[in-house]
Amino acid sequence: MGVTGPDRGGVAAWIMTWWAIRWAGGKAVHITPGRPRSLQELDGLVVGGGADVDPGLYGQDPLSLIREIDATETGWRQRILGFVLYPLLWLLRRVLYTKLHGGDADRDRLEQALIREALDRGLPILGICRGMQLLNVVCGGTLHQNLEGFYREHPQVRSILPRKVVTLTEGSRIAALTGTNPLPVNALHNQAVAELGQDLVVAAREASGVVQAIESRNAPLILGVQWHPEYLPQKARHRRLFQGLVDSSRDLSVRARSQ
Incomplete structure (x- = not known):
């Protein structure tokens, strides 16, 4: 099972994903830009979380920091603090988390x-946070770069703890796996799915309407979740x-060996 990640950072996500796959009876192989690998000898793909997807990949211009502050902070005091605080926070996150500002082109x-290869070969895919967003983009969809407008009535939660609740689509494949009851999830994302990619459907939403999971109803299992399971x-x-x-x-490997 291939698991993607960045060259710098992402250690915690890799360790936890490796453990989750191991717990499920699988074997995880780490794939990064500096250590690329084909899926020829693998039987599935996990596209991990991380830096925001480049807006140019879905035909949009990047939102500048100034525009984001203008969109988020409406009061003059908050705006002044924003112009001072947010650049400092951005620098701190870059130093501590080694996340590439503006995305990771490589x-x-x-x-x-890898997503195209997995789709062409009919391999199972799980996209996590950024991975779900990129899966949607590869399939021809678009993203919301800024979610501020979705949270006027429902507070935006950003936490590694499961403090947000999502509603699963009845009859979805993800509901068949997790159960149909509302699902508490964590939230670490800045962007979200806007227009769906080809052959993808919404599998879960939060109360604000933001898409929290997508899937393909076709075989094999192709899922994308906005949270970090x-x-x-x-x-x-x-x-x-x-x-x-x-x-x-x-199951895919067994069928391949029997042919």
Whole structure:
């Protein structure tokens, strides 16, 4: 099972994803721009979270920091603090988390190629946060770069803890894996799915209307979730996403050997 990530940072996500796949009975192989790998010898793909997807990939211009502050902070005091505080926070995040500002072009190219290869070969895919967004873009969809407008009535939650609740689409494949009851999830994202890509459908939303999961109804299992299930290993419903992926990969391998 291939698991993508950045060259710098992403260690915690890789370790937790490796553990989740191992727990489900699979074997994870780390893939980064500096250590690329074909899927020829692998039977599934996890596209991990990280830096925002380059807006140029879906035909939009990047939102500048000034425009984001203008859109987010409406009061003059908040705007003044924003122009001072947000650049400092951005610098702190870059130093501590080694996340590339403005995206990761090398990773974008690698993961686009891997997603296309997985789709062409009919391999199971799980996109996590950024991975879900890139899956949608590769399939021809678009993203919301800024979610501020969605949270006027419903507070925006940003936490590694499962403090947000999403509603699963009845009859969806993800609901079949996790159960149909509303699902508590974490939230670490800045962007979200706007227009759906080809052959993709909404599998979950939050109360604000933001898409929280997408999937293909075609075989094999192709899922994208906006949250980070790898950070919730103690939650059986989230572990079932990895179990479903590993089971789908195993079934594919068995069918291939029998032919």
